[in-house]
Amino acid sequence: MKVDGQPYRSIWVDPDGSTVRVIDQTRLPWAFETAALRTLDDAAHAIRAMLVRGAPLIGATAAYGLCLAARADASLPGLERAAALLNATRPTAVNLAWALARMMARLRGCGERERVETAYAEAARIADEDAAQCEAIGRHGAALIAAAAGARPGRVNLLTHCNAGWLATVDWGTALAPIYVAHERGLDVHVWVDETRPRNQGAALTAWELGRHGVPHTVIADNAGGHLMQHGRVDLAIVGADRVAANGDVANKIGTYLKALAAHDNGVPFHVAVPSSTIDWSLASGRDIPIEERSGQEVAIVSGRTESGAIAAVRITPETSPTANPAFDVTPARLVSGLVTERGCCAATRAGLRALFPDAAHAEPA
Amino acid sequence: MKVDGQPYRSIWVDPDGSTVRVIDQTRLPWAFETAALRTLDDAAHAIRAMLVRGAPLIGATAAYGLCLAARADASLPGLERAAALLNATRPTAVNLAWALARMMARLRGCGERERVETAYAEAARIADEDAAQCEAIGRHGAALIAAAAGARPGRVNLLTHCNAGWLATVDWGTALAPIYVAHERGLDVHVWVDETRPRNQGAALTAWELGRHGVPHTVIADNAGGHLMQHGRVDLAIVGADRVAANGDVANKIGTYLKALAAHDNGVPFHVAVPSSTIDWSLASGRDIPIEERSGQEVAIVSGRTESGAIAAVRITPETSPTANPAFDVTPARLVSGLVTERGCCAATRAGLRALFPDAAHAEPA
Numbered sequence: 095m096k097v098d099g100q101p102y103r104s105i106w107v108d109p110d111g112s113t114v115r116v117i118d119q120t121r122l123p124w125a126f127e128t129a130a131l132r133t134l135d136d137a138a139h140a141i142r143a144m145l146v147r148g149a150p151l152i153g154a155t156a157a158y159g160l161c162l163a164a165r166a167d168a169s170l171p172g173l174e175r176a177a178a179l180l181n182a183t184r185p186t187a188v189n190l191a192w193a194l195a196r197m198m199a200r201l202r203g204c205g206e207r208e209r210v211e212t213a214y215a216e217a218a219r220i221a222d223e224d225a226a227q228c229e230a231i232g233r234h235g236a237a238l239i240a241a242a243a244g245a246r247p248g249r250v251n252l253l254t255h256c257n258a259g260w261l262a263t264v265d266w267g268t269a270l271a272p273i274y275v276a277h278e279r280g281l282d283v284h285v286w287v288d289e290t291r292p293r294n295q296g297a298a299l300t301a302w303e304l305g306r307h308g309v310p311h312t313v314i315a316d317n318a319g320g321h322l323m324q325h326g327r328v329d330l331a332i333v334g335a336d337r338v339a340a341n342g343d344v345a346n347k348i349g350t351y352l353k354a355l356a357a358h359d360n361g362v363p364f365h366v367a368v369p370s371s372t373i374d375w376s377l378a379s380g381r382d383i384p385i386e387e388r389s390g391q392e393v394a395i396v397s398g399r400t401e402s403g404a405i406a407a408v409r410i411t412p413e414t415s416p417t418a419n420p421a422f423d424v425t426p427a428r429l430v431s432g433l434v435t436e437r438g439c440c441a442a443t444r445a446g447l448r449a450l451f452p453d454a455a456h457a458e459p460a
Numbered sequence: 461m462k463v464d465g466q467p468y469r470s471i472w473v474d475p476d477g478s479t480v481r482v483i484d485q486t487r488l489p490w491a492f493e494t495a496a497l498r499t500l501d502d503a504a505h506a507i508r509a510m511l512v513r514g515a516p517l518i519g520a521t522a523a524y525g526l527c528l529a530a531r532a533d534a535s536l537p538g539l540e541r542a543a544a545l546l547n548a549t550r551p552t553a554v555n556l557a558w559a560l561a562r563m564m565a566r567l568r569g570c571g572e573r574e575r576v577e578t579a580y581a582e583a584a585r586i587a588d589e590d591a592a593q594c595e596a597i598g599r600h601g602a603a604l605i606a607a608a609a610g611a612r613p614g615r616v617n618l619l620t621h622c623n624a625g626w627l628a629t630v631d632w633g634t635a636l637a638p639i640y641v642a643h644e645r646g647l648d649v650h651v652w653v654d655e656t657r658p659r660n661q662g663a664a665l666t667a668w669e670l671g672r673h674g675v676p677h678t679v680i681a682d683n684a685g686g687h688l689m690q691h692g693r694v695d696l697a698i699v700g701a702d703r704v705a706a707n708g709d710v711a712n713k714i715g716t717y718l719k720a721l722a723a724h725d726n727g728v729p730f731h732v733a734v735p736s737s738t739i740d741w742s743l744a745s746g747r748d749i750p751i752e753e754r755s756g757q758e759v760a761i762v763s764g765r766t767e768s769g770a771i772a773a774v775r776i777t778p779e780t781s782p783t784a785n786p787a788f789d790v791t792p793a794r795l796v797s798g799l800v801t802e803r804g805c806c807a808a809t810r811a812g813l814r815a816l817f818p819d820a821a822h823a824e825p826a
Contacts, residue, residue: 123778287781289759291657291681294776297759301781313783315657315759316683317715321751321789324717349683351690355721385687393655393663393681396762398774408764408772410660412489415653415667417679423687 095260095267095274097126097306103265104151105158105221107214112165114158118145119261123302124399131155134163134176141183141190148262149336150224150369153189156180157217160197161210168209173201188337189371193220221264227369228266230436235272235332235367236279238432238439242329242363243281249310250276251329253286253319256347257299258334258367268334268367270300272434277309285311286322290347292392292419316349320356331357331364332434338366338373342427342442343380348420354429366425366442367434373447375454380424390417461626461633461640463492463672469631470517471524471587473580478531480524484511485627489668490765497521500529500542507549507556514628515702516590516735519555522546523583526563527576534575539567554703555737559586587630593735594632596802601638601698601733602645604798604805608695608729609647615676616642617695619652619685622713623665624700624733634700634733636666638800643675651677652688656713658758658785682715686722697723697730698800704732704739708793708808709746714786720795732791732808733800739813741820746790756783 095102105116114131120143121127129145131137137159140146146155163176177194184190200216201209243250258269266274276283285304290296297313304311314322322328331353337345344350344366357364377383394411411417430442440446447454461468471482480497486509487493495511497503503525506512512521529542543560550556566582567575609616624635632640642649651670656662663679670677680688688694697719703711710716710732723730743749760777777783796808806812813820 123781286784289657289776291655291683297777297781302778305778305780311781313759313777313781315714315785316681317657317713317718317789318784318786320717320721321714321786324789347683348681348687351686352683352718352722355686355725356718359721393679396764396774396776398762398776400772400774406766406772406774408762408766408774410655410762410764411663411679412668412671414671415489415663415677415679418652418684419681420684420687423683423690 095265095303095307103221103225104146104261105154105264107218114162116140116146116155117261119147119299120145122261123298124405131158131162134159134166134179137162138179138183141180148257149189149372150228150263151261152184153193154217154221154224154264156190157193157197157220160194160201161213161217164201164210164213168206170202173198173209192371196220224263225265227436228263228268228271231268231367231369231434232266232271232275234438235365235434236275238363238365238434239272239276239281239283239330249282249284251284251286251327253288253322253328253331253353254300255288255296255316255333255350255353256290257295259300259303261299261303262334268369269332270303272332272367273309274307277307283309285309286319286328287311287313288316288319288349288353289313290349291316294396295347319353323356323360323362328357328362331362333366335366335368335372336422337377337383338368338433339377339380339383340373340375340447341379341444342430342433342447343383344425344427344430344442345380345383345385345422346425348423351423351425354425358429363431364429365432365434366430370435370437370451370454373451373454380426383424385423386421388419388421390419393417393419461631461669461673469587469591470512470627471520471630473584480528482506482512482521483627485513485665486511488627489664490771497524497528500525500532500545503528504545504549507546514623515555516629517627518550519559520583520587520590520630522556523559523563523586526560526567527579527583530567530576530579534572536568539564539575558737562586590629591631593802594629594634594637597634597733597735597800598632598637598641600804601731601800602641604729604731604800605638605642605647605649605696615648615650617650617652617693619654619688619694619697619719620666621654621662621699621716621719622656623661625666625669627665627669628700634735635698636669638698638733639675640673649675651675652685652694653677653679654682654685654715654719655679656715657682660762661713685719689722689726689728694723694728697728699732701732701734701738702788703743703749704734704799705743705746705749706739706741706813707745707810708796708799708813709749710791710793710796710808711746711749711751711788712791714789717789717791720791724795729797730795731798731800732796736801736803736817736820739817739820746792749790751789752787754785754787756785759783759785
């Protein structure tokens, strides 16, 4: 998408044909800086230190990490070591292992002298496919927004939680893709952006990317969404997901469940936008999804910019008060109006998913 | 309640018999400092600059403000001017006008030479009555906690939102009073404290007062409560209220509605603790309660303590992103398991309230 009128992806290859370039997301929203990745270690560091985040972007970065590794050592043992190192950077990101396996399968099938070129071509395909998949999600989801817009005159108000935008993918995003498509088609959209405590991905990343692309938006405390829905100020809620179970249950950033409850209570459609790779056909229900408990320091300490322009961290809780930080929650399928995938929209049910992905049914648990 | 073993109220008269002493709540949780109020202007400043907050404590501070005014000028015109000045400090706090009216009625009825003594005695009665009312709420609410404790072995886990503790009243608090009583009776209670964005009253004040009194607690992001309820980790939710309508609808800090929805969805009792002065018999339903829209800066800027110990404010949103900040929401009575008042508990319904307060029925709208 665009940053102040200039089109960007979240990862690309420099004109020299080898240097991989990413946006340093740890500096957002305060500074728009790119980082050059020239070695395997650069790529591993970018993932580990969260210069890049979001499962699809992590996958693409790992794929390009293997390209950089191949430039130094294109032997198969060398590439296997590189893949193992990259795979250990963020052990829970499903796209990471998937992208590395796909790259290695391709590289094992060609001679050592072709491997650098083959690697860059395959990494580019992974990136392009992700962008195309997200754009397709955007087209399908934009129809839902257009329907909401058609229902009454004036601006369409959307609400989103966390960051499922182009910064989390290679381009377009998942939850934000429909919003970008609707905006580009000239629909008058406005987005309520949950700040998304405790890591503030909404306040920092979603607000930044919507603002830089020119999409009207307003940042709110996570507490405010229910009240806005009660007063008819949200036409449609749309979020991404970390994992969707085969019955349509959705694991996403902590707090998603509360917004789904409020949407349901107020008759506001609540949609979840995901590429099909996020659907875990082996999980019968969301009850089986393990929830990561992250450091309580994320609740106690808030980072931001002081008036003088310095980035500072401040503690907001008493030092003697414990903090807890479950990172995700599971929204039961009964609260989800629909899933938006690259193949189209479907009900958040086993039957709905099966109808859209008949080829995936074999992976389902008995 | 206690601060590190020492009993405190949130407002008291120094041994000199005239200086009024309050806790400077703007310095919490980082420093426990008291402020001496020696003049009418000191009292007005304490309310205006939010050294004191919480409707009952604001009322008591205003009452003592009239005592300080009487020491300088006990004439009726002088006292009327003082009352008008105090009344303008926080125009929306209902207890402020109520306490001033009660004080002025008392002072008009006595001679000028008795007014200082009469004023201090009446202000002390207002403070004592508030403390007694809150203690009664505590006793009635503790029975609910004991019932939850009796239902299964081990610790009772409570969840609260915002600060409705002794810092918001003269002593005991409203939502926290039952927790203090249960704790003093030896029940093993633990409190999940919503940080309560955007002003962080939970993280700053509730965590501080529970911790200093010795009540086990854990601060969580506002997003986390639904997930904890889904996993059986909350036995009872209890909050205060800014206003309760005659049908049991509850206006309270923004985000209360989302927790009530989650409690309802998971069969967790959701109680609202209020002195009867918070019940607005003239309001047929919560739909009629106006919701204050506060400055968006409260969402954009977070205050806390840096590692070096300085208090600093940091911006967490891009400067070009608008913010919105509705301060309260209305929880429909259907989501409220019960109201806890100084007279006992009742259903959050017109009939429930009428049965407990038959004397107030005449104030109801037709």
